[in-house]
Amino acid sequence: MVSRVIPVDVFDLVIFGGTGDLARRKIIPGLYRRFLANQMPEDSRIIGAARAALTEDAFREQVRAAITEFVPAERQEAAAIDAFLARIAYVAIDATGTNGWATLKAMMRENVVRAFYFSVAPSLFGDIAQRLSDHGIADAWSRIVVEKPFGRDLASAKALNGVLARHFTEAQIYRIDHYLGKETVQNLMAVRFANILFEPLWKAEYVDHVQITVAETVGVNGRGAYYDKSGAMRDMVQNHMMQLLCLIAMEPPYHFDPDAVRDEKLKVIRALKPVSAENIVRGQYAAGEKEGGYLEHSENPASKTESYIALKVNVSNWRWQGVPFYLRTGKRLRARASEIAITFKQPPHAIFDDAKGWHENVLVIRLQPNEGMNLMVMIKEPGPGGMRLMQVPLDMSFAAVLGDQADETPDAYERLIMDVIRGNQTLFMRGDEVEAAWAWTDPIIEGWEARSDRPQVYDPGSSGPEDALMLMHRDGRRWREIKE
Numbered sequence: 046m047v048s049r050v051i052p053v054d055v056f057d058l059v060i061f062g063g064t065g066d067l068a069r070r071k072i073i074p075g076l077y078r079r080f081l082a083n084q085m086p087e088d089s090r091i092i093g094a095a096r097a098a099l100t101e102d103a104f105r106e107q108v109r110a111a112i113t114e115f116v117p118a119e120r121q122e123a124a125a126i127d128a129f130l131a132r133i134a135y136v137a138i139d140a141t142g143t144n145g146w147a148t149l150k151a152m153m154r155e156n157v158v159r160a161f162y163f164s165v166a167p168s169l170f171g172d173i174a175q176r177l178s179d180h181g182i183a184d185a186w187s188r189i190v191v192e193k194p195f196g197r198d199l200a201s202a203k204a205l206n207g208v209l210a211r212h213f214t215e216a217q218i219y220r221i222d223h224y225l226g227k228e229t230v231q232n233l234m235a236v237r238f239a240n241i242l243f244e245p246l247w248k249a250e251y252v253d254h255v256q257i258t259v260a261e262t263v264g265v266n267g268r269g270a271y272y273d274k275s276g277a278m279r280d281m282v283q284n285h286m287m288q289l290l291c292l293i294a295m296e297p298p299y300h301f302d303p304d305a306v307r308d309e310k311l312k313v314i315r316a317l318k319p320v321s322a323e324n325i326v327r328g329q330y331a332a333g334e335k336e337g338g339y340l341e342h343s344e345n346p347a348s349k350t351e352s353y354i355a356l357k358v359n360v361s362n363w364r365w366q367g368v369p370f371y372l373r374t375g376k377r378l379r380a381r382a383s384e385i386a387i388t389f390k391q392p393p394h395a396i397f398d399d400a401k402g403w404h405e406n407v408l409v410i411r412l413q414p415n416e417g418m419n420l421m422v423m424i425k426e427p428g429p430g431g432m433r434l435m436q437v438p439l440d441m442s443f444a445a446v447l448g449d450q451a452d453e454t455p456d457a458y459e460r461l462i463m464d465v466i467r468g469n470q471t472l473f474m475r476g477d478e479v480e481a482a483w484a485w486t487d488p489i490i491e492g493w494e495a496r497s498d499r500p501q502v503y504d505p506g507s508s509g510p511e512d513a514l515m516l517m518h519r520d521g522r523r524w525r526e527i528k529e
């Protein structure tokens with residue numbers, strides 16, 4: 046099967062920070078793959094803009110190196126890479142000064158989509174927005190793309206929104222949360238709203254609880270200084286996990302339309318109750334045999350930053366009354382695995398005597414690895430001797446079902462960049478959504494800062510701190526095993 050290619054308009058994409066890590070690892074390889082998929086119309090250009098005084102050829106060589114390093118070998122075709130490089134331009138620019146802006150202005154063309162990717166530190170967003178506007182480089186149809194972190198609390202997120210709003214309307218601003226670009230995350234919406242099967246059961250009457258897990262095996266490594274100012278709550282929960290929770294908990298939007306979807310997500314965030322201290326467990330990984338612990342990577346040997354967090358969250362609305370959402374994410378855990386598991390309640394009346402054999406129905410949506418869905422159902426254990434029950438999975442791996450088509454699916458960044466060019470904001474966070482998420486997060490963080498809580502130490506390669514197990518045990522529930 047070959048996936049359908051939906052044409053896009055001719056574009057000029059300017060990547061501020063074009064020589065940076067994100068551009069090299071994600072943006073440029075993603076654009077190259079879209080180029081291979083014929084989604085970069087003739088005449089479209091990618092303009093790197095960064096501080097380094099590079100010639101255009103030198104920048105092209107950096108782009109070639111990024112493709113060689115980050116695109117799978119079977120997709121590296123020499124002729125295609127050369128053709129792609131012919132679309133690349135470069136301008137040395139100073140985001141906080143005057144250098145380069147007139148050159149960039151002279152490079153802009155009329156009647157093409159203009160998109161500006163701010164792949165730089167957020168402290169530069171205001172300077173770049175201001176200069177794009179002062180030099181008349183951005184017009185009313187231009188789009189800007191901004192990266193995470195979008196603030197570190199409500200006040201800084203509001204300030205960032207304010208800075209951007211001085212020069213751009215909300216319809217021009219694309220705030221990336223790359224989780225929303227993941228195929229399986231979008232599949233959450235397809236599963237919920239394109240099937241009749243699940244939605245009738247998707248409420249407090251039938252759902253016992255929801256678990257959302259994003260587990261990583263890597264530690265903070267060289268990113269200790271950055272991570273120490275962030276921690277798992279800011280780095281993962283406030284954005285990515287909150288988005289997953291919204292897609293699970295939201296009401297059906299009236300249409301798959303950017304504002305309809307984002308309105309529904311916003312209502313979920315606003316319905317989140319404050320989380321009390323006993324429903325939060327924070328952890329920090331200890332040293333392992335081969336790798337130092339969190340504190341060895343931090344610049345602060347007494348750091349209280351969490352590399353793990355588990356929370357019990359309640360969505361306070363009609364649909365989810367009394368249904369806990371257990372969220373956990375952490376580094377240096379047993380396996381790299383992200384999944385959402387919806388555990389259903391018992392049938393209202395048990396007609397079989399085999400109470401021990403009975404288990405809840407669980408719908409597991411695996412985001413990575415081995416993306417797919419798994420529905421745990423009860424059947425009769427084969428053989429004579431009465432009606433004994435057993436639980437079996439209805440297991441669907443997207444790779445197995447979709448074959449080649451699964452290989453061709455664009456990664457999160459590719460999809461999101463193409464959505465920017467198409468002008469589709471559905472998978473981008475709106476300013477009010479980001480602010481509402483911080484408004485919920487801030488008091489949680491302030492709470493543990495005021496109490497001077499230290500995170501609980503956990504072993505690398507484990508499933509997290511002991512207290513996190515208790516968070517569910519005391520409710521008579523258990524976390525699912527973290528496994529690939």
Ligand code: NAD
Pocket residue numbers: 061062063064065066067068094095096097138139140141163164165166167169192193194
């Ligand atoms: P980086 O430090 O590797 O690159 C920064 C880029 O900004 C360089 O190209 C540099 O030339 C440019 N730059 C810096 N100061 C400049 C100035 N005054 N004028 C013009 N250009 C200037 O950073 P990165 O890791 O690529 O991250 C970029 C953004 O993406 C950050 O906001 C970061 O939080 C975000 N982000 C990065 C990753 C990642 O994996 N690297 C993931 C998610 C989000």
